[in-house]
Amino acid sequence: MGAAAHPAGHTVQLWARDAAQAQAMRTARENTRYLGGIAFPPRLVVIDGDVMPAVAQADLVIVATPMAALREWLQRLAQSTAPVAWLSKGFEAATAPGLPGLMAHEVCAAVAPQLRAGVFSGPSFALEVARQQPTALVAASSHAAVSEALVAAFHSSHVRVYASSDIVGVEVGGAVKNVLAIATGLCDGLQLGLNARAALITRGLAEMTRLGMALGAQGKTFMGLSGLGDLVLTATGDLSRNRKVGLLLAQGQTLDQAVQSLGHVAEGVYSARTVWQRAQLLGVEMPISETVVALLDGRLHVSEAVRHLMERDPKGE
Numbered sequence: 001m002g003a004a005a006h007p008a009g010h011t012v013q014l015w016a017r018d019a020a021q022a023q024a025m026r027t028a029r030e031n032t033r034y035l036g037g038i039a040f041p042p043r044l045v046v047i048d049g050d051v052m053p054a055v056a057q058a059d060l061v062i063v064a065t066p067m068a069a070l071r072e073w074l075q076r077l078a079q080s081t082a083p084v085a086w087l088s089k090g091f092e093a094a095t096a097p098g099l100p101g102l103m104a105h106e107v108c109a110a111v112a113p114q115l116r117a118g119v120f121s122g123p124s125f126a127l128e129v130a131r132q133q134p135t136a137l138v139a140a141s142s143h144a145a146v147s148e149a150l151v152a153a154f155h156s157s158h159v160r161v162y163a164s165s166d167i168v169g170v171e172v173g174g175a176v177k178n179v180l181a182i183a184t185g186l187c188d189g190l191q192l193g194l195n196a197r198a199a200l201i202t203r204g205l206a207e208m209t210r211l212g213m214a215l216g217a218q219g220k221t222f223m224g225l226s227g228l229g230d231l232v233l234t235a236t237g238d239l240s241r242n243r244k245v246g247l248l249l250a251q252g253q254t255l256d257q258a259v260q261s262l263g264h265v266a267e268g269v270y271s272a273r274t275v276w277q278r279a280q281l282l283g284v285e286m287p288i289s290e291t292v293v294a295l296l297d298g299r300l301h302v303s304e305a306v307r308h309l310m311e312r313d314p315k316g317e
Ligand SMILES: NC(=O)c1ccc[n+]([C@@H]2O[C@H](COP(=O)([O-])OP(=O)(O)OC[C@H]3O[C@@H](n4cnc5c(N)ncnc54)[C@H](O)[C@@H]3O)[C@@H](O)[C@H]2O)c1
Pocket: 017, 034, 064, 065, 066, 067, 069, 072, 087, 088, 089, 090, 124, 125, 126, 127, 263, 264, 265, 267
């Protein structure tokens, strides 16, 4: 996102937790490990060590870590006076037995309630954003100042940023699409055909919307960029790590092998159980997500997954 912010005329401080990786990026003026071949813009500065001096100077702080690291980062940033936005797309794993896992804004409310914060989401493979290919995103927060800061920082000739106040809807879309992309990868890996893929995406959108509305989201959010848009991208785009997990499971790899071979996080693997757990608590039917959880937990074999979905009782659409 650092490269994306630059055309709007901002200086970006990119913090890396690994000092050697930070030095390698300073030397190469690119992130060879993750986005090789994309030169950093001149006003991007790579930093490491204590991040707080940079936070104190910032007009906007972006947290670009997997969901599993978000709690720790929001605790660290709790006193920031600048708005904070996260890119993480997932539900947190339960932190104690008997407690449901949380959405990102719920984690924020628990550990940094005074922070002006929100989520930056939508269909956006990092590689295409870095190449400055056209991308449209959603900035969602209950604080208008946060969405406004994201629009000011990122809206440009190649990135369109739409503001939303429906943070629940945007976060549910971002988390559930990853689970559904695992299912779609599996479907394509098993060569079940285009009819099956369209059915999974459409019924997946229905279950995403059901869960979101039960959690208090607005239905229309799921027809937007962070819902349908990101679901279509992740379920069908071969740059997706979540889709890749499904494809690899279909080839007979174990979950551990599939996750190891990615080298990046596939959030659906970690969010699926929480998504399913929250749906169960609310009495929301999510048969595709339920099937993915059963596969990931090893309770269902790949070869049984399709039968599991197809043999459900008939019902109205
Ligand atoms: N890559 C994409 O195309 C993309 C696009 C939009 C949103 N996202 C979301 O953004 C989040 C991050 O995705 P990614 O692709 O950058 O993941 P990634 O697996 O590449 O990890 C991103 C970085 O976070 C670092 N990290 C991990 N734990 C950390 C911690 N505790 N503190 C600091 N840094 C830590 C990793 O070392 C890595 O450099 C995910 O939730 C993902 O769903 C990714």
